[in-house]
Structures are given as structure tokens and as C-alpha cells.
Amino acid sequence: MTQHCCEEMTSRVNVRCDQHHDDPFACPDALIAFSADFQEYGLIIHDGGTSSITIDFCPWCGRRLPDSQRDRWFEELERAGIDPGDDEAPAELQDDRRPGSAQRE
Numbered sequence: 001m002t003q004h005c006c007e008e009m010t011s012r013v014n015v016r017c018d019q020h021h022d023d024p025f026a027c028p029d030a031l032i033a034f035s036a037d038f039q040e041y042g043l044i045i046h047d048g049g050t051s052s053i054t055i056d057f058c059p060w061c062g063r064r065l066p067d068s069q070r071d072r073w074f075e076e077l078e079r080a081g082i083d084p085g086d087d088e089a090p091a092e093l094q095d096d097r098r099p100g101s102a103q104r105e
């Protein structure tokens with residue numbers, strides 16, 4: 001179970017009503033979408049779709065939220081063999097190795 005920054009965030013992330021327990025995007029009571037894979041928090045846009053706006057700070061306690069792991073997640077995928085040994089991966093997938101700071105042996 002992921003630790004969130006405060007109780008309010010925890011209860012908002014975990015809010016599930018009886019009618020929409022499987023789909024927070026369908027539930028008007030749900031405000032926050034949390035992606036465990038990416039460690040991303042988003043404000044749910046209730047337009048009938050699954051859009052959300054990523055937030056960097058908790059709206060309740062004001063603490064900085066964890067950095068998005070989206071880049072790392074894709075790097076892990078690569079490392080796991082999706083695209084093995086590819087040094088020419090798009091720069092946006094390589095947050096730690098930008099052009100100019102590349103350290104190639």
C-alpha cells in the first residue's frame with residue numbers, strides 16, 4: 001500500500017463509492033487519480049473520459065509530491081528487454097542522460 005503525504009490525500013486517493021468502486025473516473029466523489037506505476041497524482045477531469053491533470057503539490061497539505069517515475073518506468077521497460085541495448089532511445093525516455101552529459105565508455 002502506497003504511503004501518501006497526508007490523511008486527506010490518502011482518503012481522496014482511496015475514495016470509492018458503492019456505485020463506482022471500480023472506476024474513479026466515473027465517480028463524482030473522486031477527485032484524485034493516483035498511478036502507482038508512475039507515482040503520479042492527477043486531478044480527475046469529469047468529462048466522461050479518463051483525463052486528469054497531473055499535480056506536483058498536494059492540494060491539502062501543500063507538500064511536494066514524489067517525482068513522476070514515468071521516465072524511469074520506460075527505462076525499466078527497456079532494461080527489461082523491450083528494447084535491449086539501444087543507446088539511441090529518444091531523449092525523452094532518458095531523463096538522466098541528456099545529450100551533452102552522456103557518459104559513453
Ligand SMILES: [Zn+2]
Nearest residue numbers: 017020027028
Ligand atoms: Zn460514485
Ligand SMILES: [Zn+2]
Nearest residue numbers: 005006058061
Ligand atoms: Zn498531503
